Amino acid sequence: MQTDLGLWAVPLAMLAGAIRVSTPFIFVSLGECLTERSGRINLGLEGTLVMGAMSAYGVALQTGSPWAGVLVAGLIGLLLGGLHAAICNLPRVNDIATGIALMLAATGLAFFLGKPLVQPKAPNLSAVELGWWSDIPQVRSALQVNWLFVLGIVLAPALWWALRKTRWGLVVRLAGESVDAARAMGVSVAWVRLLATAAGGFLSGIGGAFLSLYYPGSWNEGLSSGQGLMAVALVIFARWNPLRCLWASLLFGAAGAISPALQSVGVTQGYYLFGAAPYVLTLAIMIITCSPERSLRGAPGELGVTR
Template sequence: MMVEILLDATIRSGTSILFATLGEIITERSGIINLGVEGLMLIGALGGFYISYLTGNLFLGVLASFVLASIAGMIHAFITVYLRGNQIVSGLALTMFGVGITALYGKKMIGVPLSGFKKISIPFLSKIPVIGVMFNQDLLVYLSYFLVIALSFLLFRTKLGLKIRMCGENPAAADTAGINVFRVRFLSTIFGSGLAGLGGAYLSLAYTPLWIENMTAGRGWIAVALVIFASWYCYRAMFGAYLFGGISALQLRLQAIGTNVSAHILQMLPYIFTIVVLVIATIRLEKGAKVEPESLGIAYDREDRR
């Protein structure tokens, strides 16, 4: 019983990060780095919560979170793809924008009650011992399962996925083959931003259905790190997100049952894990495990094509 409770908490805690990580994978596979994930998640969280509160419709809130984060991501896409601006600086500016605008417009929503997504059990599957809790979740969790499968298929089994990966590996060759590199990168960044917005929406509409300033608590940065841990693969991103979620859930349980370890130290555990992940990933890269897109972070200019 305890294992099932912990697994349930793991899934719920890791789902928001999973959405954001999947979005960043799509973006980086096309060759663009987006460090604005934290800001995009906040925009999605507030936008989804506000629209759901106004309309009384959670699904409209989810749609709004995707659209608003996509619009914000469009700014980053335009600067980095068409203006060939610095991707790191633009991403950081996007994060600061998201933090600031949600703090400004979210003040009136603090403490406002909202009935969020409820769990829906899938017959038969939810009765399986232990892993059955995976099939007793809300609709957004099920959507995350679907996205892992769908995006993996898209990237490695479709012509569109090949175009996205070509733009990230060798944009000049992709351009020569007739692929519009600018359009692919632009749309991939927008779509990835929308998925990050869904990660924020999950926090405010399902995980804790309310709005709290800076409620993402660094999850966007964790998602960026998990992309490296996942080696830019969706299935590995799912494992990494749930691993982080499991550590988060474990530290909360340890605080609940009482322990001699300081609560502040326990709260640090998920972020310590992130540092360890980055160290391991760096060691792998230094040993020659080349996994990141070849042209990641490099602006493409047709005039420089050789």
């Protein structure tokens, strides 16, 4: 039963989108935020996202438990993040190029291993009904949220607090601000970055699990088209602050929902053009927030991306 909402359906669908589509953005951007705070950039998170989606779907299919899939996706992400960090710790190796290489490698591997997973239907993650108070079915479906979304919302302030207030957070920020200062303090920069990159990979893998196990909730090769990469850009926009990463992710989720939302009210003209909205928005935001004269406020000093 659908209630006719007229044009109200568009903002409602965008709200629903902000909740649904944003979850992978939240996880990947928080992971990337942590990694970049340690002074390393991981562009390979797009590949980690796709690998996470594939492995989560495969494991959920085999075991019947979607949460086992989420865990395995995280562990695969941990491995990929660790691999990225290990390669970047070699002398003379560029982290941006390595990220591109791992993005292509992980995407290819996911397509290779995921071939038999396109047809079967794996059990999906269950949703929490937050729309019980409303009689309108669209509002109810918009407020169906997933536990991973809740986890993401909790994780953002937790990471913000940890980076700011804990000794562990200080060490990560120190490695990101100045290698020399970290060395003087007796901190192993390579080790800190390895852990931070692996942890970032873990979060991105979970973001991938959300894609294949909740929304859209199936595995195919077109599952992620640049969400992982947009999340990296989003971290710059959020000025390396986990709380702002959360708001930015919600904004991007809403932008990603424009195209399906307009289609739902019958606007089919320019479906692909509106589909490009998140990319245009990312680019516009990067143009507005970046500046050649001064380095970005809040940018980790050792980070290659702002140089």
